[in-house]
Amino acid sequence: MTEDTTGADGGESAARPFSFRLLATDGTARRGEITTPHGVVRTPAFMPVGTQGTVKAMFMDDVRATGADVVLGNTYHLMLRPGAERVAALGGLHRFANWPHTILTDSGGFQVMSLAQLRKLDETGVTFQSHIDGRRYELTPERSIEIQGLLGSDIQMQLDECVRLPAPPAEVERGMRLSLRWADRSRRAFEAMGGPGKGQGLYGIVQGGDVPALRAESARALAAMPFEGYSVGGLAVGEPQAVMLAMIEVVEPLLPVDKPRYLMGVGTPDDILESVARGIDQFDCVMPTRAGRHGLAYTRFGKLNFRNARHADDPRPIDPESSCPAARDYSRAYLHHLVRTGEALGAMLLTWVNVDYYQRLMQGARDAIEAGRYADYVAETKDGWRRGEG
């Protein structure tokens, strides 16, 4: 155990080094535990997205109470506002956002490609204009790691290039190879900047689009490098679920069994259950939070759309058996009213319902893997969605 302090956030006296323990398997599904300087992450884990240092429309105490062990922060957004150096001066992202538990950050690359203007990508990195004020920025593998270090992120991502699908195989190949070179530079930067000494982890990101041979090459090359974990990137970007699952099946056997695997940006509850079955340990997605702001609730009975007038006179809560106050203590009629009138409380309650449901789903998955009944759990859960409320 290193004696280095975590520094930035000041909340820990000594960094616990990044580690992963595999506790149980059930087929390819894995039950594990990631330890970071800010706590233990029970896997399979769903990580609520806190893009700008806040899980939209929720108090962090409530996020934690749903059972979330880790939230995600977006490097692109945070480097623009409030700025990584500023967050560091304020004590790091944990303190800034009132989240003393584990934080994972992405590299910023994906959002540069989807949000920024006048992007120019070359071997060095990517230059772009902020979508907010047009200011010019440069993001290189080294700068991304520096920013993630300034934020104090426990689990960091290499900078990669995520080629948008569909794309010609040659283009997918170019992006995958560039990502491998950036993986190497990211790793060097991470070590030069003291990430391992702070107990933090850096994940390499498997790319290769929908081309199995490229996915395999990427996974093999990254597995040979000393990362604390491995991400699967460039999926859930519009391709059919079957393609996504096929790519996971190509990659999974090539990744080290003793390192966590993170499927980036995934997904629906169904995507998650299927991916856990194929050996994925970590997930993040804006779906539960975004859906909550749009009047949609994820429940064990399937999806409920509170814009729909059929809820207008319904005195029942979403789920009387839920331990989540938002799902248990408010009538559907009231939720419908809040959504229809555009009241903030509607977004607050439905976001809470969804973040809670995703955590219940993961807790169920973890319990089922431990009990050796994961396939049954998946079948029962999907049956619940299909049955609805009868």
Next chain:
Amino acid sequence: MTEDTTGADGGESAARPFSFRLLATDGTARRGEITTPHGVVRTPAFMPVGTQGTVKAMFMDDVRATGADVVLGNTYHLMLRPGAERVAALGGLHRFANWPHTILTDSGGFQVMSLAQLRKLDETGVTFQSHIDGRRYELTPERSIEIQGLLGSDIQMQLDECVRLPAPPAEVERGMRLSLRWADRSRRAFEAMGGPGKGQGLYGIVQGGDVPALRAESARALAAMPFEGYSVGGLAVGEPQAVMLAMIEVVEPLLPVDKPRYLMGVGTPDDILESVARGIDQFDCVMPTRAGRHGLAYTRFGKLNFRNARHADDPRPIDPESSCPAARDYSRAYLHHLVRTGEALGAMLLTWVNVDYYQRLMQGARDAIEAGRYADYVAETKDGWRRGEG
């Protein structure tokens, strides 16, 4: 004590009849207690505004924890969406909004005049088109009382006409006299519909614009009618504070000492302190909630504007000595960041800060009146605002 149940909300087995006790006075300032079927309201009281059955961007549990004994619901908004009959079928507004404490409703008249389209007012009442879908509605004194009864409101308001200032005295007089006739019809309707038997209260509303003689006539006429309380309406609509206070000074000696007085739609912390000094017991205003959504915080140091860049690097909370988590546990830099990025959490936290501050202000006023030091309390509080943080 009546044996009638409160009916609609079902949360109480027997209605406590409306009553008011005067506990202490300090000059003209009064410390009292209103009892309603849903609890005790400590006065002077500030009532957070819950226009559409929600205090915008807050959980009701947090509203209650700030010390609020009563919230206000708006008849105009609730009659349009979700509809009074629907709320009644769902168990009343207390249950609908998860607020088991006292609820006060306005009559709907003020918002018809400020929000609705194609208004037509005559002796009978007012017809208008909904600002939402253009549907036609009629609001009469009787229908307003019926709606407030369907909502299950503990403290109801007569329908009145609030003439917009500046206006010719003859127009102010016409509106005041119409309001007196509507006061009589409202009272008859309230009794015919069983409001007193349910322990509810109905307030008459003093009108008369900025004309002292008309204010006095209105107050005298209403005082002769059997209302449970008296409102002062048609103020804080743009006139100087001095005019508002002068009107209160005209009206106050004419109102029964053993009934609560409610100054509608007021106001700033300064307005409230000055009005309490002149014998007002109840207040409501959108200011703390609206300001919170616009990045403004009311504090014992005065107003803070979190849009201002001077907060960007400030690690201090708003008030480390506050018992309100929103004021105590988040840095000003973070609040600035949330406001600048338009994050919902910014509105959630600053609304909470403001609702809490208004309740602290009222608690301080109540304590000071009991201790016979209200004038000192006002001076100290204003000094705190002036001094800022030194």
